[in-house]
Amino acid sequence: MVYYSLTMRILIVEDEHKIANSIKKGLEQESYAVDVCYNGTDGFDLASTEDYDVIALDILLPGMDGITICKKLRTDNIHTPILMLTAKGQTTDKVQGLDAGADDYLTKPFAFEELLARIRALVRRPRHAVGTTLKVEDLTLDTLSYEVKRANTVVQLSSREFALLEYLMRHPNTTLTKDQIIGHVWNYDADILPNTVEVYIGYLRNKLDKPFPRVPSLIHTIRGFGYKLGKDA
């Protein structure tokens, strides 16, 4: 399935190689073209000379910090959407980042699906707005408006439930292991027990299958393997 007809370019400026590389890998799987810089000086140079759709910018960087980069780009009249990556609990970073001209921020550690959702929101433009509704049977999920509907009824989900459902819906009729699910929906470095996946699958069942007894259940447990979303178990 093709979601984007035009390749979008993302710049990641992040000195933690492990985080930067796993974001790059994940975005490339989603068909984005990705450049990575591990220091602020190179990051600023690339951001000011190349044309990107979104810049994911860490704050604490060797060379030049993210706040300074952001301010300099805006002063230079470069208005590429910037997603600041801030460390946990540093609320002053968020405020400074937004004041410096960033468009959004994401607190580390974050789940890949969360990053993806923010990036998609930042590149929300008419030419990209096509094909953002995922559909499996009578279940739909809109990746721009975050609206989920089952049998034409709007269903409210938490952000984690939404991320889990989006991941399942992007791989319909496919058995996904708990490890695959954890890797995509939870933090890269989080200590998540496989039981957590079961708990969240339970939440989704309670919201998407149980209230709709007249239509077939869509969430199936494949015993010993994982979970599958689709009409047939």
Ligand code: CA
């Ligand atoms: Ca850093």
